[in-house]
Amino acid sequence: MSRTLKIGIIGSGGIAGSHVKAYQELADVEIVAVADQIPGKAAQFIDFWRIPSAQPFDDYRKLLELELDGVSICTPNVAHYQTTVDSLRAGKNVMLEKPMSVTLEEAVEMAQTAKQTGFMLNVGFQPRYDPNMKIIQDVVQSGQLGKVYYVETGGGRRRGMPGGTFISKEIAGAGAMADIGCYSLDMALNAMGYPKPLTVSAYSSNYFGTNPLYHNEASRFDVEDFGVAMIRFEDDLVLNFKISWAMHMDTLGPTLFLGTDGGLKVTPAGKGPWSGVFDGNVGAITYFHDVRGHHTESQIPLIEHNKNLFNEKVRDFVEAVREGKPAPIPGEQIVRNQAIIDGIIRSSLSKREVTIDLL
Numbered sequence: 219m220s221r222t223l224k225i226g227i228i229g230s231g232g233i234a235g236s237h238v239k240a241y242q243e244l245a246d247v248e249i250v251a252v253a254d255q256i257p258g259k260a261a262q263f264i265d266f267w268r269i270p271s272a273q274p275f276d277d278y279r280k281l282l283e284l285e286l287d288g289v290s291i292c293t294p295n296v297a298h299y300q301t302t303v304d305s306l307r308a309g310k311n312v313m314l315e316k317p318m319s320v321t322l323e324e325a326v327e328m329a330q331t332a333k334q335t336g337f338m339l340n341v342g343f344q345p346r347y348d349p350n351m352k353i354i355q356d357v358v359q360s361g362q363l364g365k366v367y368y369v370e371t372g373g374g375r376r377r378g379m380p381g382g383t384f385i386s387k388e389i390a391g392a393g394a395m396a397d398i399g400c401y402s403l404d405m406a407l408n409a410m411g412y413p414k415p416l417t418v419s420a421y422s423s424n425y426f427g428t429n430p431l432y433h434n435e436a437s438r439f440d441v442e443d444f445g446v447a448m449i450r451f452e453d454d455l456v457l458n459f460k461i462s463w464a465m466h467m468d469t470l471g472p473t474l475f476l477g478t479d480g481g482l483k484v485t486p487a488g489k490g491p492w493s494g495v496f497d498g499n500v501g502a503i504t505y506f507h508d509v510r511g512h513h514t515e516s517q518i519p520l521i522e523h524n525k526n527l528f529n530e531k532v533r534d535f536v537e538a539v540r541e542g543k544p545a546p547i548p549g550e551q552i553v554r555n556q557a558i559i560d561g562i563i564r565s566s567l568s569k570r571e572v573t574i575d576l577l
């Protein structure tokens with residue numbers, strides 16, 4: 219029998235419940251503490267989720283004084299940086315909710331802290347656990363597309379704007395890009411082996427979120443509900459990225475990988491106002507290439523599965539902690555994702571192309 223791993227949860231809002239459910243499915247894992255800055259909220263959460271083994275805290279720094287093998291950080295984006303750095307410095311492995319942070323400087327420091335302390339910083343992009351995402355990655359990395367020079371990704375919801383902590387710059391940092399764009403970027407960049415971004419030229423707007431006709435919290439909505447960007451990478455690769463929480467259109471199109479020997483089209487699954495984004499739901503994967511000069515296209519069969527992707531990401535984190543393996547989705551890699559979002563914000567504000575300075 220293996221040792222019971224002790225877990226703490228920081229931030230006890232909506233997504234923290236999914237972390238609890240995932241940990242509760244695993245053998246030899248115990249949630250021993252929950253912290254939330256709203257006085258009494260952690261205790262209510264412990265009652266609601268029936269976790270008698272857990273102690274409540276109003277200050278997460280008190281939680282970090284306990285002996286813990288790992289913490290799930292489930293705070294709004296703006297608090298990801300400080301809670302992560304403090305957790306790593308306190309010797310805890312971190313399972314961090316997406317997006318990684320609000321600014322690039324924060325993300326860089328978070329990744330550096332993981333390196334310096336030797337504790338794990340794992341960022342929770344659960345769509346990576348969809349077996350169809352693995353197919354896409356395998357095809358792109360097999361070389362059968364030749365040199366991939368252009369990728370287009372993102373997508374859009376006809377209507378799908380959240381509210382609460384997601385629509386305030388002060389708390390979320392960014393809107394649709396940080397919420398769903400970070401997933402699309404992760405899917406495409408992970409398939410490509412996370413190339414290094416060099417420049418970004420972007421536009422963003424919030425005509426829907428700020429209009430009371432479309433959002434009942436319009437007066438406090440100050441993030442983007444639409445963004446588009448052209449990103450240049452090392453090795454002559456460009457990415458056309460577009461993301462929308464709301465628009466008068468059914469779709470912003472599929473994800474495309476164009477290579478010198480072949481192309482791959484990934485159509486998002488689902489119908490309806492909240493669908494249409496490349497965030498883990500794959501409707502179809504089509505491979506385009508020439509056979510003896512004939513234009514050929516083949517449908518790659520999708521893998522039917524009933525995996526709970528969220529639980530998979532938590533299970534993988536726990537396994538890595540238990541076995542002393544590296545972070546499954548390392549902060550060091552996701553810095554590049556955050557660098558692009560940061561570049562999009564800077565470029566949209568300055569209305570100019572901006573450079574991304576990463577080591």
Ligand SMILES: NC(=O)c1ccc[n+]([C@@H]2O[C@H](COP(=O)([O-])OP(=O)(O)OC[C@H]3O[C@@H](n4cnc5c(N)ncnc54)[C@H](O)[C@@H]3O)[C@@H](O)[C@H]2O)c1
Pocket residue numbers: 228229230231232233234253254255256259278292293294295297301315316317342344382383397
């Ligand atoms: N992976 C996913 O599928 C998924 C889905 C939804 C949200 N998220 C991410 O999870 C995070 C939280 O989202 P949510 O919907 O649960 O938000 P939420 O607002 O419902 O909950 C966040 C909680 O954190 C608490 N908090 C804030 N600062 C804190 C601090 N310094 N210390 C302790 N507690 C603090 C708040 O009081 C609140 O209770 C966001 O970063 C979001 O992007 C991920």
